[in-house]
Structures are given as C-alpha cells and as structure tokens.
Amino acid sequence: MASEPAPAQPPRKISLPVSVVTPSDVGRLVHELEVLENDLIQLRMQKTDNGQPKLAFSKGLERIGELNKFNLSLEADRLTLKDFLVGVRQKAPVLHISFNSEPSPLFLDKLMLWLRREIHPLVLLTIGLQPAIGAGCMVRTTNKYFDLSMRQTFIAKRPLLLEQIIPAANEVLQP
Amino acid sequence: MTIWWLILILASIGSIGIGFIWLAVRIGSASKKTESDYSAEEAADRDVEHLFDATFREELRNRGRLHFEKIIGESAMFLQQDLRLTTSQLNDYMKSEITAKLQAELSNYEQSIMDAKDLAIESIQKTNSLIDEQRESLTEQVRQEIIQEKQQLILRFETNMADIINHYVMAAVGEQIDLSDQLEYILGEFERNKDAIIEDLNHGI
Numbered sequence: 175m176a177s178e179p180a181p182a183q184p185p186r187k188i189s190l191p192v193s194v195v196t197p198s199d200v201g202r203l204v205h206e207l208e209v210l211e212n213d214l215i216q217l218r219m220q221k222t223d224n225g226q227p228k229l230a231f232s233k234g235l236e237r238i239g240e241l242n243k244f245n246l247s248l249e250a251d252r253l254t255l256k257d258f259l260v261g262v263r264q265k266a267p268v269l270h271i272s273f274n275s276e277p278s279p280l281f282l283d284k285l286m287l288w289l290r291r292e293i294h295p296l297v298l299l300t301i302g303l304q305p306a307i308g309a310g311c312m313v314r315t316t317n318k319y320f321d322l323s324m325r326q327t328f329i330a331k332r333p334l335l336l337e338q339i340i341p342a343a344n345e346v347l348q349p
Numbered sequence: 350m351t352i353w354w355l356i357l358i359l360a361s362i363g364s365i366g367i368g369f370i371w372l373a374v375r376i377g378s379a380s381k382k383t384e385s386d387y388s389a390e391e392a393a394d395r396d397v398e399h400l401f402d403a404t405f406r407e408e409l410r411n412r413g414r415l416h417f418e419k420i421i422g423e424s425a426m427f428l429q430q431d432l433r434l435t436t437s438q439l440n441d442y443m444k445s446e447i448t449a450k451l452q453a454e455l456s457n458y459e460q461s462i463m464d465a466k467d468l469a470i471e472s473i474q475k476t477n478s479l480i481d482e483q484r485e486s487l488t489e490q491v492r493q494e495i496i497q498e499k500q501q502l503i504l505r506f507e508t509n510m511a512d513i514i515n516h517y518v519m520a521a522v523g524e525q526i527d528l529s530d531q532l533e534y535i536l537g538e539f540e541r542n543k544d545a546i547i548e549d550l551n552h553g554i
Contacts, residue, residue, distance in 0.1 A: 267550040274519075277528050288536055293547055308519040309531050310538060315549040322538035324518070328511035335510060 188258045191237045192286040193279075195299050199234065200263045206235055207256040214249075267294050270314040272302035351435045351442070358431050362424050369417050376410075 194200060210229065231239070231246055238244075244251040269289070277285070282299075289297050304312060310323035328335060401409075506513065528535075539546070 269546070269550075273528055275528060281528050281532060284532055285535070288539065292539070292543055294550055297550070308515045309526060309534065311531075311535055313539075313542075313546065315546055317552065318545065318549045320538075320542050320546065322535060322542065323515070324534075325511045325515040326538075328514050332507075332510060335514065336507070339510075 266296040272312040
C-alpha cells in the first residue's frame with residue numbers, strides 16, 4: 175500500500191540579511207556552502223566512529239541561517255539555501271551606487287534595510303567611489319542613471335540660488 | 350654806378366695827359382725850325398726868339414711842368430677822394446647787398462624752417478588724431494571684449510553654478526559631513542526616485 179504523498183509545502187520565503195550587500199557576498203556564501211558540502215563528502219568517505227562531525231560556519235552564513243531559520247547541519251536546508259543564493263546571484267536586481275567616500279558597514283546596513291524594504295527584498299549593491307560627487311550619491315540601475323547628489327539639488331534650486339547670489343554679488347561689485 | 354664813375358675819371362685823367370703830351374710835342378717842333386725856313390719876317394721873329402730864349406722857354410717849361418704836376422696832383426687827389434668815396438660806397442653797397450641777400454636767404458631759410466615746422470606739426474597732429482582714433486577704437490573694442498567676457502563668465506557661472514556651489518560647499522564643510530550624516534538626504538532622494546528605480550529594476554529582471 176503506497177503511502178500518500180506529502181502535501182507540497184509552499185516555498186519558504188527566504189530573505190537576505192542586510193550584511194549581504196554585494197553579489198560578491200552572495201558568491202562567497204555560495205562558495206562556502208560548496209566547500210562545506212565537499213568537506214562533508216570527504217568526511218563521510220573517511221567515516222569514523224566519532225559520529226557526526228562538527229561543522230563550522232562563517233558569521234555571514236550563520237546570520238542568514240538564523241534569519242531564515244535554517245538548520246545548516248541539515249543537508250536539505252543547506253541545499254535550499256544554496257539554491258536560493260545561486261538564484262539570487264543570477265537574478266537579483268543589482269544597483270550600482272557611487273559615493274564620494276567608502277561607506278561604513280552601519281551606513282550600508284541602514285541603506286540596505288531601506289532598499290530591501292522599499293525597492294526590492296533581494297536587491298544587491300555594487301559600491302563605487304567618485305570623490306567628485308560631493309554630498310549624496312549616484313545610482314545606476316539596469317537602464318537608468320540617477321543623480322542623487324547635492325549638485326542635482328542645487329540645480330533644482332537654481333532660481334533660489336540666483337535670487338540669493340545676485341544681490342550678494344552686486345553688493346560686492348558695487349561697494 | 351660807382352664803377353662807371355671810376356671809368357669816367359680815369360678817362361678824363363687819360364685825356365688830360367694826352368693833351369699835355371700833345372702840347373709838349375708842338376712846343377718841341379716849333380723850336381726845331383731852322384733859319385733858312387724863315388724870311389724877313391723871320392728876322393723880326395728872331396728878336397722875338399731872343400725874348401723867348403732858352404732860359405725863358407725853360408722857365409715856361411718848368412711852369413708848364415709845375416702846372417701839369419699840380420693838375421696831376423689835384424687829379425690824383427680827386428681820384429683818391431673818388432676812390433675812397435667809391436670804395437666806401439662800394440662797401441656800403443656790398444654791405445647792403447650782402448645784408449639783403451643774407452636777409453633774403455635767411456628769410457627763405459626761416460620760411461623753409463617754418464614750412465617744415467608746420468608740416469611736422471600737421472603730421473604730428475594727424476598722427477595724434479590717428480592715435481586718438483585708434484585708442485578710442487581699441488578702448489571700445491576692449492570694453493566690448495570685457496563686457497562679452499563678463500557675460501560669458503556670468504553665463505558659465507550660471508550654467509555651472511550647481512557644480513561651483515557644490516564644490517565650494519564640499520571644500521568648505523566636506524570633511525565635516527560623512528556619509529552617515531548624508532543618510533537621511535540620500536534616503537529622501539531614493540524615496541523621490543523610488544518608482545523610477547523599481548520600474549527600471551522590474552524591466553531589467
């Protein structure tokens with residue numbers, strides 16, 4: 175008597191921690207999982223009586239496991255996570271953002287939190303440096319370029335600037 | 350005129366001299382007559398000749414000589430006076446002529462100098478007026494170029510005002526504003542462009 179097949183579980187909603195910012199971060203996690211699988215296979219081949227080997231994970235992998243309630247000791251969870259990360263690496267939207275200086279991790283955490291909440295839950299970033307930007311940033315998406323620098327704000331407020339500058343200039347030029 | 354006077358005086362002196370020579374020859378030829386040449390009348394004349402003997406003739410000759418010398422002396426004196434007068438007149442004439450000539454030449458020279466001076470002044474005035482015109486033209490040109498340059502600078506400033514102010518702000522307070530301080534501004538800008546970003550990402554995906 176064949177057993178009744180288990181009902182198909184809805185796909186787990188997996189999210190990325192804010193510490194995973196760039197495609198490289200995702201790639202590192204995928205690589206770590208692959209290395210981990212290889213190590214486990216080798217350990218199984220050299221199976222001893224010591225029982226289940228103790229696995230060591232990086233902080234990033236631990237964080238994504240905790241966030242999504244994965245037991246990384248289980249192969250199924252590791253495979254699910256790996257498939258998810260490979261999918262993210264291949265399909266997640268990537269924003270290229272340029273700042274005038276290197277952003278701090280805290281800043282990136284806050285930014286990623288907002289981006290994943292407002293733009294896309296799996297969005298990734300590549301960070302660039304453009305010292306000429308000044309304040310703000312430049313954002314390049316797949317097809318567009320967004321100037322979110324203060325320069326653009328000044329351009330938008332040009333009439334106000336002229337209104338303030340012209341009387342000051344006249345005062346200087348005609349003492 | 351003085352030269353003609355001199356020539357006239359010399360001619361009169363010459364004619365007087367010739368007259369005296371002619372008189373002496375006549376007197377000499379009269380004494381050479383021989384006794385055969387005279388007739389009875391000649392005998393009467395011999396008495397006369399006795400009166401006009403050699404002594405008397407010599408006396409007459411001496412008197413004539415003295416008279417001739419006197420006339421010669423007077424003539425020489427007159428000639429000398431005339432010569433002095435003529436010389437002085439000639440000097441005066443030469444002085445006046447030379448003075449007149451010199452004055453004429455000097456006046457011509459002065460006139461030439463004045464003409465040259467006028468010409469030089471006219472040339473200088475033309476040059477000055479030309480320089481003034483060129484200066485005014487150059488001044489106007491420079492003024493126009495300055496105005497044009499000023500307008501270009503203002504236009505360039507207005508065109509690049511955002512960059513200039515941004516650069517100035519960053520130079521002034523850039524080091525005091527780090528990215529953490531800019532987070533609110535950046536998130537605000539993201540919020541403003543959120544729809545466009547999402548739309549483009551969805552198209553890309």
